[in-house]
Amino acid sequence: MAIEGADLIKAAAFLGAGIAMGLGAIGPGVGEGFVGGKACEAIGKKPEEAGLLTRTMLVGQAVSESTGIYSLVVALLLLFVV
Amino acid sequence: MLYDVEMVVKLASFAGAGMCIGLGAIGAALGEGYTAGLANEALSNKPEKAGDIMKNMLVGQAIAESAAIFALVIAILLLFLEIPSVSYLKASALIGAGICMGLGAIGSGIGSGLPGGEACLGLARQPAVSNKLMTNMLIGSAVCQTPAIFSMVVSLMLVFMDFSNQPLTPTWAALIGAGISTGFAAIGSGYGGGLAAGASCESIARNPETFGAVTTTMLVGQAVSQTPSIFGLLVSFILMFKAFPESASLGPAMALMGAGISMGFGGIGPGIGNGLTAQGAVKWVARNVEASGELMRTMLVGQAVSQSTAIYAMVVSLVLVFVI
Numbered sequence: 001m002a003i004e005g006a007d008l009i010k011a012a013a014f015l016g017a018g019i020a021m022g023l024g025a026i027g028p029g030v031g032e033g034f035v036g037g038k039a040c041e042a043i044g045k046k047p048e049e050a051g052l053l054t055r056t057m058l059v060g061q062a063v064s065e066s067t068g069i070y071s072l073v074v075a076l077l078l079l080f081v082v
Numbered sequence: 083m084l085y086d087v088e089m090v091v092k093l094a095s096f097a098g099a100g101m102c103i104g105l106g107a108i109g110a111a112l113g114e115g116y117t118a119g120l121a122n123e124a125l126s127n128k129p130e131k132a133g134d135i136m137k138n139m140l141v142g143q144a145i146a147e148s149a150a151i152f153a154l155v156i157a158i159l160l161l162f163l164e165i166p167s168v169s170y171l172k173a174s175a176l177i178g179a180g181i182c183m184g185l186g187a188i189g190s191g192i193g194s195g196l197p198g199g200e201a202c203l204g205l206a207r208q209p210a211v212s213n214k215l216m217t218n219m220l221i222g223s224a225v226c227q228t229p230a231i232f233s234m235v236v237s238l239m240l241v242f243m244d245f246s247n248q249p250l251t252p253t254w255a256a257l258i259g260a261g262i263s264t265g266f267a268a269i270g271s272g273y274g275g276g277l278a279a280g281a282s283c284e285s286i287a288r289n290p291e292t293f294g295a296v297t298t299t300m301l302v303g304q305a306v307s308q309t310p311s312i313f314g315l316l317v318s319f320i321l322m323f324k325a326f327p328e329s330a331s332l333g334p335a336m337a338l339m340g341a342g343i344s345m346g347f348g349g350i351g352p353g354i355g356n357g358l359t360a361q362g363a364v365k366w367v368a369r370n371v372e373a374s375g376e377l378m379r380t381m382l383v384g385q386a387v388s389q390s391t392a393i394y395a396m397v398v399s400l401v402l403v404f405v406i
Contacts, residue, residue: 003238007331007332007333008332009330010332010336014337014340015337015339015340016340017231017344017402018339018341018342018399019340019343019344019350020346021348021394021395021398022266022343022345022346022347022348022395024346024391025347025348025349025350025352025391025392025394025395026347026351027351028351028355028388029270029348029351029388029389029392030351030358030382031351032355032388032390032391033354033357033358033359033388034355034358034386034389035383035384036355036357036359036362036381036387037362038362039384040363040366040380040381041362041366042362043366043367043373043376043377043380044202044362044363044366044367044369044373044377045366047370047372050373050380054380054383056151057383058383058387061384061388062234062387064393065387065390066366068390068391071394072397075344075398076398076401079401079406082391
């Protein structure tokens with residue numbers, strides 16, 4: 001089968017999109033879960049501060065999420081723009 | 083091609099068998115080692131309970147071992163099974179089956195070892211609640227095995243399904259992608275479920291009256307931890323059952339393999355993360371049972387956010403399969 005340059009680029013872009021999103025999702029997943037676990041521990045210690053702790057947890061997770069969103073953006077760019 | 087079809091299929095099944103049991107042995111060995119390590123620690127605390135601790139250790143290790151046994155079964159199947167219809171497509175299906183079961187056994191093996199070890203330590207701390215500890219350990223480590231069972235299902239389907247009426251390109255990449263998707267996604271879910279189960283065994287030994295609340299929180303947390311591996315299973319099924327139009331170019335094939343890689347790797351992080359959240363919640367349900375409602379709510383919110391990256395990965399996979 002004859003593979004042309006343009007086809008090779010498309011193929012690499014599709015594979016790259018999968019790798020970008022796949023590997024990129026590992027870090028945020030673990031990081032956000034860690035935040036959630038620590039927030040649960042803190043709420044267990046001080047249930048009366050649950051509102052503050054939940055808010056802090058969500059802000060921390062949102063920041064950790066950003067790298068996952070970068071991966072998603074790069075994956076979508078590779079799929080539809082490149 | 084220089085090689086004939088039969089030789090390629092043989093090569094694929096031997097390479098698949100090697101990867102299957104090679105990778106599949108990692109998790110169970112680590113998990114059982116952890117159980118034995120904590121059992122020794124427990125023994126030095128309470129040598130007079132040696133019989134109970136030993137029994138508990140062996141039961142815990144036996145469950146962790148089952149992940150490696152699944153891998154052994156698939157490896158032996160790949161070595162000795164007579165493949166009825168040989169084709170290049172079957173060769174890629176057999177490689178996919180080996181990768182899937184090998185990777186899929188890692189997380190469950192490590193994960194199942196964690197409750198076993200914590201239950202041994204718990205026995206030394208609270209010998210009176212040995213029944214509750216054993217029950218909790220068995221439930222927790224059984225749930226940890228589900229990702230390995232998903233992997234075994236996908237492997238068996240790849241080995242036995244007949245793909246002969248599908249076009250070679252791009253289906254070969256879809257079948258390897260199917261193996262990668264469930265195999266990698268199972269690592270996170272297996273380990274994550276183990277984190278929750280280990281924390282619950284430790285918690286029951288600390289505060290046996292909270293058995294009900296702790297087990298409920300553990301099961302909810304583990305169920306959420308399993309979702310990334312269910313996403314992986316879903317993507318595998320789509321890749322195995324959808325008929326793809328024949329195409330000589332490389333693009334569609336790489337898109338399908340990319341779909342498997344995206345969902346497979348993407349499932350690892352959220353699976354472990356959900357487990358970490360559940361671990362924190364379960365620990366503190368035992369220490370402060372009045373706050374269990376609040377803890378369950380926070381756990382679910384935290385896990386939902388952690389889950390989002392697995393959902394991104396699934397979206398990218400589905401785009402690669404259906405849109406490209």
